[in-house]
Amino acid sequence: MKVLYIxxxxxxxSFNAAMKDTALAALxxxxxxVKLSDLYAMEFNPILKASDFPDRKNPDFFNPFLEAIKASxxxxxxxxxxxxxxxxxxxxxxxxxFPIYFTxxxxxxxxxxxxxxxxGFGFNPVTNSAYDTGLFKVKSAMLAFxxxxxKEVYSEGGAHGDIYRHLESxxxxxxxxxxxxxxxxxxxxxxxxxxxxxxxxxxxxxxxxISEL
Amino acid sequence: MKVLYIxxxxxxxSFNAAMKDTALAALxxxxxxVKLSDLYAMEFNPILKASDFPDRKNPDFFNPFLEAIKASxxxxxxxxxxxxxxxxxxxxxxxxxFPIYFTxxxxxxxxxxxxxxxxGFGFNPVTNSAYDTGLFKVKSAMLAFxxxxxKEVYSEGGAHGDIYRHLESxxxxxxxxxxxxxxxxxxxxxxxxxxxxxxxxxxxxxxxxISEL
Numbered sequence: 001m002k003v004l005y006i007x008x009x010x011x012x013x014s015f016n017a018a019m020k021d022t023a024l025a026a027l028x029x030x031x032x033x034v035k036l037s038d039l040y041a042m043e044f045n046p047i048l049k050a051s052d053f054p055d056r057k058n059p060d061f062f063n064p065f066l067e068a069i070k071a072s073x074x075x076x077x078x079x080x081x082x083x084x085x086x087x088x089x090x091x092x093x094x095x096x097x098f099p100i101y102f103t104x105x106x107x108x109x110x111x112x113x114x115x116x117x118x119x120g121f122g123f124n125p126v127t128n129s130a131y132d133t134g135l136f137k138v139k140s141a142m143l144a145f146x147x148x149x150x151k152e153v154y155s156e157g158g159a160h161g162d163i164y165r166h167l168e169s170x171x172x173x174x175x176x177x178x179x180x181x182x183x184x185x186x187x188x189x190x191x192x193x194x195x196x197x198x199x200x201x202x203x204x205x206x207x208x209x210i211s212e213l
Numbered sequence: 214m215k216v217l218y219i220x221x222x223x224x225x226x227s228f229n230a231a232m233k234d235t236a237l238a239a240l241x242x243x244x245x246x247v248k249l250s251d252l253y254a255m256e257f258n259p260i261l262k263a264s265d266f267p268d269r270k271n272p273d274f275f276n277p278f279l280e281a282i283k284a285s286x287x288x289x290x291x292x293x294x295x296x297x298x299x300x301x302x303x304x305x306x307x308x309x310x311f312p313i314y315f316t317x318x319x320x321x322x323x324x325x326x327x328x329x330x331x332x333g334f335g336f337n338p339v340t341n342s343a344y345d346t347g348l349f350k351v352k353s354a355m356l357a358f359x360x361x362x363x364k365e366v367y368s369e370g371g372a373h374g375d376i377y378r379h380l381e382s383x384x385x386x387x388x389x390x391x392x393x394x395x396x397x398x399x400x401x402x403x404x405x406x407x408x409x410x411x412x413x414x415x416x417x418x419x420x421x422x423i424s425e426l
Binding site for chain 2: 010011013014040046047048049050061062063064065101102103104105106107108110111113114117130131148159160161165166168169170172173174177192
């Protein structure tokens with residue numbers, strides 16, 4: 001299997017980085033081909049902007065949606081977007097790993113989605129029924145994340161509400177929107193306050209989970 | 214009233230920009246004091262990173278959460294964050310206006326939240342009951358946004374699901390988390406495909422709504 005691993009954490013010695021290294025090793029051990037987009041290390045730019053489209057349909061008025069549809073036909077995206085699109089095209093499975101900030105992805109990773117999974121590339125924006133006609137029907141996607149809060153806070157009746165509800169904006173409205181199969185998320189709660197022992201246990205759980213993909 | 218208007222759209226001639234201008238004019242006409250954070254115009258950096266904290270608690274290992282708690286006590290945030298924090302302290306009401314990308318805020322605006330509304334600044338991270346002890350209890354907050362999809366797509370049973378569910382990550386898990394009162398969101402659906410006449414109607418609705426704050 002071809003796996004694109006998209007990762008966003010600013011500290012190379014963090015638990016998140018250890019999760020990433022654990023997953024990459026487990027994937028390679030199983031014989032999968034792996035490409036990594038380490039968004040902090042790459043200094044990926046998360047801001048959707050006019051220069052994303054070097055051959056503008058309308059140079060006087062920037063409509064990101066219409067420019068993306070045109071660029072999806074001609075391939076005229078900026079080089080950093082094109083590079084990521086190539087990895088997505090290549091991959092059978094996309095894994096997104098990140099620490100939750102305010103019940104959602106860090107801006108850096110949201111920006112990868114905003115810019116790379118463009119209209120016309122991941123979904124057909126004209127049909128008005130993208131869920132049925134998503135262009136990534138043969139791919140799968142999975143989230144792996146850490147959260148500072150305990151699991152109870154992210155449960156129905158908990159202060160933040162059910163974690164699955166928060167994930168839907170990605171799992172349903174991005175992954176399923178593009179026709180991808182969604183694999184169960186791997187979640188580590190109370191990640192800010194872990195003993196070394198619990199950290200090791202969570203890494204081992206993650207290694208096993210990744211080995212079974 | 215003191216209003217901080219946080220805005221993210223890349224095109225100064227867009228409908229979103231017209232909404233922003235309409236709101237700012239209506240607020241000033243009513244005698245409110247207004248500050249604007251136009252995130253594209255400011256070239257605001259949405260990426261949470263080590264240099265956000267010029268006086269590191271631990272220079273060898275970057276833990277964003279612990280660094281933010283320390284910086285909230287000493288004030289040692291990077292200048293761009295400090296400037297935004299000053300505006301937030303000053304404001305009675307925060308209005309966030311943006312185009313929806315993938316059922317959520319653009320990365321640029323999410324990054325403003327990630328970096329500016331730091332642990333220790335907007336909420337007390339130690340109590341484990343931030344919803345009860347939010348530090349912005351005297352403030353209010355409001356969302357104003359455009360979405361490409363029709364309202365039906367964002368309703369219960371619609372393809373994306375209820376818009377209020379998607380907004381909760383912000384209205385509940387950010388605004389209410391910090392003790393802020395949430396004002397009803399102003400929403401414009403099918404914004405990519407508006408006649409000039411409908412555009413004018415929506416702007417007039419927004420002007421009225423803002424005038425009644």
